[in-house]
Amino acid sequence: MLLQNKKIAIVGGGPGGLTLARLLQLKGADVKVYERDENRNVRLQGATLDLHYESGLKAIETAGLMDAFKANYRPDNDRYRVMDENGNVFHDDHAKESTGAFGDEFFRPEIDRGPLRDILLDALKPETIVWDSHIVSLENKNDIWEITFKNGNVAIADIVIGADGANSKIRPFVTPIKPIYSGATYLVCNIPDAEKNALKLHNLTKGGKITAMANSKNLFLSAKGDGSLDFYIGWKVAENWAIGSGIDFKDNKQVLEWFKKEFADWNSMWLELFDYDQTHFVVRPLYGMPLDQYWETQSNITLLGDAAHLLPPNGEGVNSAMLDALFLNENLTNGKFADIKEAISDYEKQMFKRFTVEGKETAEMMDWMYSPNGLKTMVALFHQMPD
Structure with a gap:
């Protein structure tokens, strides 16, 4: 050996x-x-x-x-909903009776x-x-x-x-x-006790995942077993954007004001992501x-x-x-x-x-x-x- x-x-x-x-x-x-x-x-x-x-x-x-x-x-956390910026649903796995079973090569638990x-x-x-x-x-x-x-x-x-x-x-x-920069960046956060702190989006997610897409920008939400909600804001931006942005990413209000400008054409429903005032954001430029x-x-x-x-x-x-x-x-x-x-x-x-x-x-x-x-x-x- x-x-x-x-x-x-x-x-x-x-x-x-x-x-x-x-x-x-x-x-x-x-x-x-x-x-x-x-x-x-x-x-x-x-x-x-x-x-x-x-x-x-x-x-x-x-x-x-x-x-x-x-x-x-x-189980069922693999169910996806795909939406536009106004929350209109274009694909919904929750309409399926099942998303697969163990032994099925397409099942991704x-x-x-x-x-x-x-x-x-x-x-x-x-x-x-x-x-x-x-x-x-x-x-x-x-x-x-x-x-x-x-x-x-x-x-x-x-x-x-x-x-x-x-x-x-x-x-x-x-x-x-x-590694080299991909051209896109994530702004990442977790909302604890989403049923209390982001009820509408908690209900919209239905214990699964949401991808909302419009105008070359994305929001991704994922329910976790501890009751929290992970969310990611993705868009194309310069690699060192965070340094020059002047934003304190531990200040929820500053990030909210940025989001309102950057995502101005998105429905106000998404602003609930910022209601929990203890939210701290992490900037993650995407590399490969x-x-x-x-x-x-x-x-x-x-x-x-x-x-x-x-x-x-x-x-x-x-x-x-x-x-x-x-x-x-x-x-x-x-x-x-x-x-x-x-x-x-x-x-x-x-x-x-x-x-x-x-x-x-x-x-x-x-x-x-x-x-x-x-x-x-x-x-x-x-x-x-x-x-």
Whole structure:
């Protein structure tokens, strides 16, 4: 076995890194996951995720966690409503009797990121996760990696896998290639207790999701299992817009005044998003890696998920990361490769191929989503999907 007597360090405790840790432990590997969060409950986990038959769900099944997933996923949260700026409905999944079932390749069950993370954390051996591990340096000493953390701790590993997301600290040790701006930005927020703080939009969402599109701009709303409502405002703008905007994004009133001007032709119904005065907004310019990115394989370090192939939100991010975990685990443990470098090289070649295809599809999606015909295209795509 390639991993015999090898210590593996996975940097980053998101779905991709945790999935890989679980799969490797099932094969008897010695794995530690180094996560910068102080503990598992230190912060609110992000948006609702949909897992796909050929990737995320396949990883969950291979990891032996399908029963736990079925106990925690959110039936009917995958139901979409597509609207224009005035709330007119052009597509509504709530009219369907069912959106699918497990075993159906077109069924994409939804689960909040927090419960998914808990499922994966609980499946790992005790002490696998090393919390409060904010990496500050990485050094290769005679083919052994020495990882130093902000808290002063030092870890030693034979293999390092960067699963630490868009701002990966591991990526620079693999490639100097940096992400490029997509041309679009999200303004992101969460409204707690939406039934109380945004009742009309809570009812409009119906426990599922809404995409509203008009004039090359988008609003995206997603109900979460804790009763809150995530929403995203998307539009094309300069990369450094936030710096020059003069807006204090912790001041709800300032953001509201901006929205009234930027979305002046949108119905006032959407202003309810700003009624909760404790709302804090986060500006997220959307980045992606160059589609022709490539690097020479190293013998004991690699990347997965957004750390490897960041793209603007496309519904595939977590699924791609979990599929990376599947492929990398298989290559490191199936006995088909002469050494670890060969196993990593094959994994990276397959990853590059998948990324190129996915990246082209994402670029096309970004083009039509932020175009005057975005709504028409979105509705047409939904109507092409199997019932």
